[in-house]
Amino acid sequence: MTATMSQVGGIVRRKEDPALIQGRGVYVDDIKLNGELTAAFVRSPFARARITSIDTSAALAIPGVRAVYTIEDVRSLGPLLAQIPIGKLRPLLADGVVNHVGEAVAMVVAENRYQAQDAAEAVLVEYDQLPASVGLKFSATDEVKIHDDLDSNILHTWVSHDWWPGVFELEDHRPAIAAAKERDDVVIVSQEMVNQRLIPVAIEPRAVLADWSHGYDRVTLYTSSQIPHAVAGAIAKTFGLPVNGVHVIAPEVGGGFGCKLNVYPDEVLVCFASHKLEAPVRWTETRREAGYSTIHGRGWIGTATITGTRDGEILGYELDALADMGAYSQNFTVAIPVLGLYVASGQYNIPLAWSVKCVATNTQTTDAYRGAGRPEAAYYLERAIDMFATEIGMHPGDVRKKNFFKKEDFPATVPIGLTMDSGDYVTNLDKLLESSDYAGLKAMQTQARSEGRYVGVGLSTYVEVCGFGPSILAEFGFGWDGYGLPSSFSGSGLVRINPDGSATVFIGTGPSGQGHETTWAQIVSDRLGIAMEMIRVAHGDTTDSPMGIGTFGSRSAAVDGAATYEAAEKVRSKASELVAHMLEASAEDVRFADGGAHIVGTPGHKVTWAEIAEVAYKPHKGPEGMEAGLEAHAVFSPGNATWPFGSHIAVVEVDVETGNVDILRYLAMDDCGNVINPMIVDGQLHGGIAQGIGQALFEEAVYDENGNLLSGSLVDYPLPTASDLPMFELDRTVTPTDVNPLGVKGIGEAGTIGSAQTLVNAVVDALSPLGVKHIDMPMRPKKVWQAIQDAQEA
Template sequence: MNDMTQPHIVKGGIGDSPKRVEDRRFLSGRGHYTDDINRPGQAYAVFRRSDVAHGNIRSIDAGAARAMPGVVAIFTGEDIAKAGIGGVPCGWQIHSKDGSPMVEPPHPVLAQGKVRYVGDAVAMVIAETVDQAKDAAEALVVNIDPLPAVSNMVAATAAGAPLVHDDAKGNVCFDWHIGDKDAVDAAFAKAFKVAKIDVVNNRLVPNPIEPRAAIGDFDQATGEHTLYTTSQNPHVIRLLMGAFVLQIPEHKLRVVAPDVGGGFGAKIFHYIEEAAVTWAAAQVNRPVKWTCERSESFITDAHGRDHITHAELALAEDGAFLGLRVKTMANLGAYLSTFAPSVPTYLSATLLAGVYTTPAIYSEVKAIFTNTVPVDAYRGAGRPETTFLLERLVDVAAKTMGMDRVAIRRRNFIPPDAYPYQTPVALQYDSGNHEATLARCMELADWNGFEARRAESAKRGKLRGIGMSTYLEACGIAPSAVAGALGARAGLYEVANVKVHPTGSVTLYTGTHSHGQGHETTFAQLVADQLGVPFEQVEIVHGDTSKIPFGMGTYGSRSLAVGGSAIVKAVDKIIAKGKKIAAHLMEASVDDIEFKDGKFTVAGTDKSKAFGEIALTAYVPHNYPHDELEPGLDETAFYDPKNFTFPGGCHICEVEVDPDTGVVTLLNFTAVDDIGRVINPMIVHGQVHGGVAQGIGQALLEHAIYDEAGQLLSGSLMDYTMPRADNLVSIHVGTESTMCTHNPLGAKGVGEVGAIGSPPAVINAVVDALRDYGVTHVDMPATAQKIWSIINAASPRMAAE
């Protein structure tokens, strides 16, 4: 069923597309971001950062800087150590295949003894103004003895390479594996043919439109700390920072994440600046504010991707997949960021089955420390890496077998009647129909008419190509018990508190956080649909640990599937209580009360009470079942999912390559995704558009490049190429939905599908365009210079023509 045609109960309910509520303030310049907050008497922090990738800190002379105008205080790693402040913790533990735990070096708030990447903070300067703090930070005399650095994984694992951390031998954090090696070896022993590929998943800088910022505040009278921060999960920051870094009891620590201008994963993690300003505010007894500048964000925000992978696929004579063998090296950077160990392992290798019935899979992942910015989850987090590998390998397999690209996929799809489907790599998929998304996407993209378009391009001297990606991903990491067994150091449930006011309007407090996804609209639709109240009478509150019972935030496309399910459970409690009140008022049995379209009705009669009447009765309980119920209409629910959710789909891209310049031009892009239930089609379109744009950026343009000394060469928007409007094309979006079977909404998640499905579709199209040049693979990004070099180094079969 196409969810665009779903019926809805009320205007602004499920399936409708009301305009985003939050856009009224964003488009009128009334958003309230962290940098918009100014506390009375605040001072400003600037961090002095290492300009070498690796070195011993010999001394930091702050004498002259302390005497400069406006300087309030200067703190170094030595001050942090004396205060007994802990290091920034990692939120996920991985064990190597020999059973040993990962190497987990301390990550101090300010560098102590050594610096390990360009951008490592060695001191924090606090002054009356930002400019004064900058001047004093420059005046610090920082004496660092440079040490040899390693900036790429191959160099880091070479014999005799410099060690980033002394206890990480060979710079290896862990050497992990999953799957059945013997079964895979047996599959390869009987293979008719073997397809092989080596791929690089290029390193990316997230670059949300709003740089990170943090304000620490301290109330001496109450001993309460407040942190305002650009975070996707304020409760997690409170837990990690309070318990493990600053040792502040949670009731004395409030974390507020106001409007957040994009995150893409980069604002999930607990960063050193958050702990530093929170601690410093108590030391100087005044608020301390830090706002990251764009050039600073390039060397402080966690980077994404950066995997090198070799993969082999064993094939039967009829093209059936027999076994898959994968070896990956994953760059973790200089320190373990919050969720970094989970990305190349449980968020990546467990998806190696993809949409296919491969019976045997074995994967090894070696995680490497380098003298670079820490690497962590970036939109898709592990699933784009696996999807790119699989979908490139399937195209190579088709060529190896002499089969059509579509036919080999159809030959190996998991059929709809095979669900629930147990994969060989831990996960069990609950639902899907890959043939439906493929067929719909091919129809919308006019796949069958492509050869005529290729011929037309050839007449103009252009090379035209088409590529597809059929993918599946995992969202809503859960349940907590399973996630804990896999190494998560926190529960992964979600919380909702629904408060119905006496007049029937509703305030929802949710533990998820919105940073562009439109939660204030989608969640209001969900509540309005369930309760039958006007959409405009639902208020959404998030981002403040003093208002929300708890919550795990927003990442992994979990907000609707997990957070929305918690909302459903809380609203169900509201309705259940409302039925008891209605039964009392209408002198009926609770079992006879029905609730629909905002009315409580006695079954088989015309006796009814509107939702607003029940709400008022709950707060003005003159005629009320006091012996059974407390007054009020306010309910909280926790939801811990039974399984991951598994969105999937098909993306098709069409490109044209100019052989004279190597420029790749996008011509068409079509995405048909199975995301389960669609609440707001307009927001779904927007999420897919944004994700596809980021995927196109990775495929064609973006690459964070370090030199051998560990200097980031692409450290500004002059050198790091982000996609612009003229790099993109109109994106055709459709849905073919199968419902999630284990949450009350049937929702699967949409936030990351665009970034997951699009990169291999783009590169498959580029390779197809270059087919007459003998090209079988192009690593991302497929820049004009790279494509031009490939064309000029090749000998096309058509050259004589």
């Protein structure tokens, strides 16, 4: 066997890949249990209606059908639990009314999928259609109030100076901004912009499989989830079990992007059915169904306003927006905009006045989609800054730099009272402007224009926030208390040296392609000198793993990675004592490398990890009085979030005859602090940027005025394909954080947060000679063409 020694910062091929490239990876739908049954759902055709009757008799008569459940069967379990229970919680099945197209009304369980589907079609549901409230501006008027038991469709309003009463006493910047607007020497730019609703589309549809073991008083739930422990908590709380009575296994997860960061009614319902029917019960969503059964993201409309001087000083940034919550609140729904508020003023030391109203509509629930609030915030801010730069005729880089927090300002406190850990924004942006030859790109644009071609150069910077801390945030909802697990968003890692000298690392994350098995093995290999091949990383199993928060918000490396680092340090400390005893030396002189340990200065004086392990597990061979065994668990609770940042440039060419946008180049200069595996970090950026480009150019969840989802399949929800995208030109600056011992910040969402507005800035730059000032996303050819026509007419 090869022995790959890894250091943090090194490139190693992924441990995950051999199974996945040979088709041997196991996803939920690949698991088969004896005697399993299959579920199918009866779904509402209406956006809002009263259910007058449900007749299940014809369905129950179909051979192989074992049960048809409605709310009458499951009402006693209560609604679906949510971590942030603001708004109307989702009933497990529609309770008297339906509030969005595709809402589950009944669940059929049968012996195979064909019987289940036939039976679902045979359930007769009668409805009295009610007026629906669709469209953010309309819903915000309360003309059609969706829920009888709520005062308004507006569920909550997040305001920058009053977002966490009692913790932050903040100045309201709005009066000062209003005063600035009265000055003679200011320029005001203001634009209403849509940050459209998106469907996450993990390529693996969600799948669940429950197996209730009556004799063991335990239910095992296989689910394609980013948050297995939270799901276990929710199932336990719903059924009145201790959490150790629920064993959740998230095996390979085929993409998440936030849509598997949720607790879903189907997860509860298959457990219920498995309990009732005394058989395993499975459900796998179809792609079309996913538009109804898995959360959507984004969905904002807002007006961004910048007030500033002609020499580029920004005197105020205002955003007044509506954010679409959908009909029911699930996991974080109403809290998503607050993640945008965290980065509302971006990298800028400027006055801020931000107000986002969370509006219920008769549509599918929205929640976290890659970036979750932060892409929206970055989009409005960075579009507005670009408009401001254009208006005053200043270099878009210079305007940004003039208003940046400077390196010496860190740790820097932002207008909403939080403190950013570290940053060097000017260096980062300058490096990109130089490496991209920005001036050369603009010269190329001028040349192209002289040839009648419309080339644009778009710039955006961004700041992200990840690895939420400190622990006190748990009292503000940053924990899994809603699922019966009082907790903060800490990280956990357990490092076990087995008696043969191999290591098993148990972590609390829920990866869906981020390469945690590789990255975490690197952290442990780096600390303990154990070969990568001798380290196995286990995750996604609530019985194996220590309590874990899951994978979302670019948190895993900065929080759980740090915990694993600390657990490895504990193992190293004890192992040093063992080696000192074995080699008759001082523990301070023990060094770990190359599959074992030696004494500093005498590399030949060494022992292997197998030899160390034997002494650990045979206490009579070890130091007197030392506890046998060799493993350690650590929980890392960060004292602050981390704040990555970066700068992106897109170069596009627009065909003004067709409106088609061609991406000529895409360059990014990101800073996520220290890097554990550059190959994996770059891969995260590639995918993140592609999703931002997808929002900018192609993707949109479209509802008609009656609340029908018009873009529920991949035919009418276009994702970027290989031929739509360029090679990405990535580089980085490295500004470590002191929030965690690894100095890492997080990279999962950075690409998405930085990219959508970069594309829009580029397209608007391309079309500026034609008078185009803004185009809402997605910038599909027809919309771009129309924007050109409108600008020409105006």
